[in-house]
Amino acid sequence: MEQLEQWFRQKQVERTIQALKKNNFEALYVPDAKVALEEVMKRIPDGATVGVGGSVTLAQIGLLDALKNRKIQLIWPLQQARSDEERLELFRKSFSSDVFLSSTNAVTEDGRLFNVDATGNRVGAMFIGPKKTIIICGVNKIVKDLEAAEKRVREWTAPQNAKRLGKKTPCVETGVCSDCSSPDRICNIYVTLAKKPARTEVIVILVGENLGI
Numbered sequence: 001m002e003q004l005e006q007w008f009r010q011k012q013v014e015r016t017i018q019a020l021k022k023n024n025f026e027a028l029y030v031p032d033a034k035v036a037l038e039e040v041m042k043r044i045p046d047g048a049t050v051g052v053g054g055s056v057t058l059a060q061i062g063l064l065d066a067l068k069n070r071k072i073q074l075i076w077p078l079q080q081a082r083s084d085e086e087r088l089e090l091f092r093k094s095f096s097s098d099v100f101l102s103s104t105n106a107v108t109e110d111g112r113l114f115n116v117d118a119t120g121n122r123v124g125a126m127f128i129g130p131k132k133t134i135i136i137c138g139v140n141k142i143v144k145d146l147e148a149a150e151k152r153v154r155e156w157t158a159p160q161n162a163k164r165l166g167k168k169t170p171c172v173e174t175g176v177c178s179d180c181s182s183p184d185r186i187c188n189i190y191v192t193l194a195k196k197p198a199r200t201e202v203i204v205i206l207v208g209e210n211l212g213i
Helices: 002-022 033-041 056-060 063-067 084-094 121-127 146-164 170-174
Strands: 026-030 049-052 073-075 099-102 106-108 113-117 132-138 189-193 201-207
Touching: 002 026, 002 106, 002 201, 026 033, 033 063, 033 132, 033 201, 049 063, 049 084, 056 063, 056 132, 073 084, 084 121, 099 121, 106 146, 113 121, 113 146, 121 132, 121 189, 146 170
Parallel strands: 026 201, 049 073, 049 099, 099 132, 132 201
Antiparallel strands: 106 113, 113 189
């Protein structure tokens, strides 16, 4: 049974990589977090300005710690800002970064990236502003289509992230999105990258592990 599941996963990854490439994204598969970290680091030149979007995945593969030892200008709003005003200013600066790093909430088998954001800084930088965006994604985030992607976010990603961030939203209590109007709501902006943006290089690295939320 395990071998059969691995075979199905392999075929799913192959379909997804091919679809991403058909949609003009650069896409590659790596077996684990260690190789994913190596792939990202070699795509970041010394002296680059590097913006970071909020991501559990980036922390899990050790990327954020590795960046601290590189000769780069790091823009990491959620860690560096000491006030809301400073955080907003760093969000703006990340839009002019040479490289922007993030994960994605879901990637579909037909090669689309689906994301939900609270303020829009993360999703916005995926498609305009930075010269290059690198997206790292565990195979657990592959879904069949956009309908399945939205379902994943509503029934898993958004409630889990709201809980992780200490938000006071209904989904923290119920475990599922109720399309609330809470001031703490984190799913305000829905963005689908159906094709590679015209002016931004987007690299998608699929990792053969379960990563992120």
